[in-house]
Amino acid sequence: MNSRAARPPSKVWVIDDDETVLVLAEEVLSAAGFRVRTFTDAASALTAAERELPDIIVVDVIMPGVDGFDFCTGVRRLPQGASVPILVVTCLEDTASIDQAYEAGATNFATKPLNWEIEIHRLDYMLRAARNASDLLQKEQETRLAKEEWERTFDSINDIVNVLDGDLRILRANRVTQRVFARPQEAIIGRYCHELFNAGQGVCPDCPMARVLGANQSVVAEVKCGAAGGLFEMAISPVVNPQGQVTHFVHVARDLSEQKALEAELRQAQKMEAIGILAGGIAHDFNNLMLVIQGSAELLLSAEATDRNPEDLEAILEAAKRGARLTKQLLIFSRKQTNANNRRRLDLNSVLTNTMQLLKTGLPKSISHELHLGAHLQAIHADSVQLEQVVINLSVNAAQAMPGGGTITLRTENFRLEPAAAHAVPGLPPGDYVLLTVSDTGLGMDAATLAHIYEPFFTTKKVGEGSGLGLAVVFGIVREHKGHIACDSEVGVGTTFRVYFPALGQPADSAPPAAAKPPAMPGGTETILVVDDEDTIRNLLGRFLTRQGYAVTTAADGEIALRQYSQASPHPRAVIMDLGMPKMSGWECLEKLRKLDPDARVLLASGYGGDDLESRALSAGAAGFLGKPYNLANLSRKLREILDVRRER
Secondary structure (H helix, E strand, O other), rough: OOHHHHOOEEEEEEEEOOHHHHHHHHHHHHHOOOEEEEEOOHHHHHHHHOOOOOOOEEEOOOOOOOOOHHHHHHOOOOHHHHHOEEEEOOOOOOOHHHHHHHOOOOOEEEEOOOOOHHHHHHHHHHHHHHHHHHHHHHHHHHHHHHHHHHHHHHHHHHOEEEOOOOOOEEEEHHHHHHHOOOOOOOHHOOHHHHHHHOOOOOOOOOOHHHHHHHOOEEEEEEEEEEEOOEEEEEEEEEOOOOOOOOEEEEEEEEEHHHHHHHHHHHHHHHHHHHHHHHHHHHHHHHHHHHHHHHHHHHHHHHOOHOOOOOHHHHHHHHHHOOOOOOOHHHHHHHHHOOOOOOOEOOOOOHHHHHHHHHHHHHOOEEEEEEEEOOOOEEEEEEOOHHHHHHHHHHHHHHHHHHOOEEEEEEEEEEEEHHHHHHHHHHOOOOEEEEEEEEEEOOOOHHHHHHHHOOOOOOOOOOOOOOOOHHHHHHHHHHHHHOOEEEEEEEOOOOEEEEEEEEEEEEEOOOOOOOOOOOOOOOOOOOOOEOOOHHHHHHHHHHHHHHHOOOOEEEEEHHHHHHEEEHOOOOOEEEOOOEOOOOOHHHHHHHHHHHHOOOOOOOOEEEEEOOOOOOHHHOOOOOOOOEEEOOOOHHHHHHHHHHHHHHHHH
């Protein structure tokens, strides 16, 4: 009995209308360590149960008023009554009474007379079973709550999150996945992930899963996929069980399309700011060019035919070429990128050479430039327009740091970072790089300023003198090229930026192209329609083509051109037409000409920049395209090609 007395006391109720049974039960159960409470009727016990419930109940069936069956039913209806074990006791041994007891909510059943010493073991068993059931229920509730918490967390992530099996089939998908791909959960589960991301066009290009399987570790990569060419940052991580086996994969994807668009807009805004800064110098240079053209033309007009100096014509041509080169460079630099990735094998020396003329033109004359191009420079994989922006931004910043004048030095060289010296350039992995250095002799920066230079909109300039975007854009471009940028500066001494671009391991092909022979200027006798809203251009082309033997008609806009083309019999053999015209654009006129005459041969021309203009023109049905300003030899050759193709048909 001592071991029973050591048991943590459990509260037990005994309900019986026989006082003798109650006395015996209280004596034996108390001695066994139970805390006993007795009731002579079930109604009183049921009233007490509404206030407090014991750990276990023993109740007789046959009692006056409320019997044992009714008592069981009443207890089970109470808020906490479902978990209390109830032993129903009766002298009835028929099967119907036993069934009725269990239906009423009895946990166990015993028949009188009871041996309370033996019943103690039954009560212990019923209590252990109740505790085990309670523990199991609690664990089930904890598991359910943990599962609900996990699912809430899973669904609260703002990125696309999927759980994949080894075949890349989706086992689970969060709500963002359902929203982004506009599919319910049941339409996603069981599908291959590329069915969602690549619109059923097969495995995504550059899918990182192969690298995950090869290295058995997480991989993060940018993947371009989908019918619309969406760009996603994807992270795939294997999930390993205690035995080291990969059971499934967690796939997280973030749509970068909007982010990339915003970054492009930021770069474009900063380009416009840089052009604005350079505008004064560019305008000055253009005015000089116009002075040469105007003055030379006046000399030619005022001189007698026999006294006209060919040098005046050469000066005009040279000034026009310089203006064309400068305009082309501005158009290339200022254009918006139309493709997500315009990178190719590139020679950084060529980029600096091309950009230097724009810098010399646009920056104040008090700024001198030194250019040191490394020999045998390795090639890099880069976007030339973005590299020009890096060079221009750094150079403009340098110039603004030298209000009284100074020197900007640009230098390129091959650079190898050995593993043993990796600490020399923190954040740069060992390897081969092409190093661009931009130094100035300006005001310099203190350590506090240096710590914030790459932050967007951080600037030390006065209001209206700069947006603070320049270095933030440079940092973003360098990072996109997997490069690294570092800066050293000292107040009163100057600043040096070092930009490292990963090298391709091959020398860049920087040999200058062989001088081309002047192209021939072939002519013909066909009828040509020239369409341009500029009188001077119509007159120039009319005079030139007539001299080459062609019959020429002209139109000042698209409406006149359509009318002349339709009324002419036969139709003109070719049309030379500008894209930017009032009333009707060149695009619209081209479309209507093609409807009027599907065999119309139209050579489009435009002074606006853009890599895609030629391909767009050809796709729209044009026979050819020329970018303004073009030389007359190229025009004659292109026109002859168009006419000869027509003749062969």
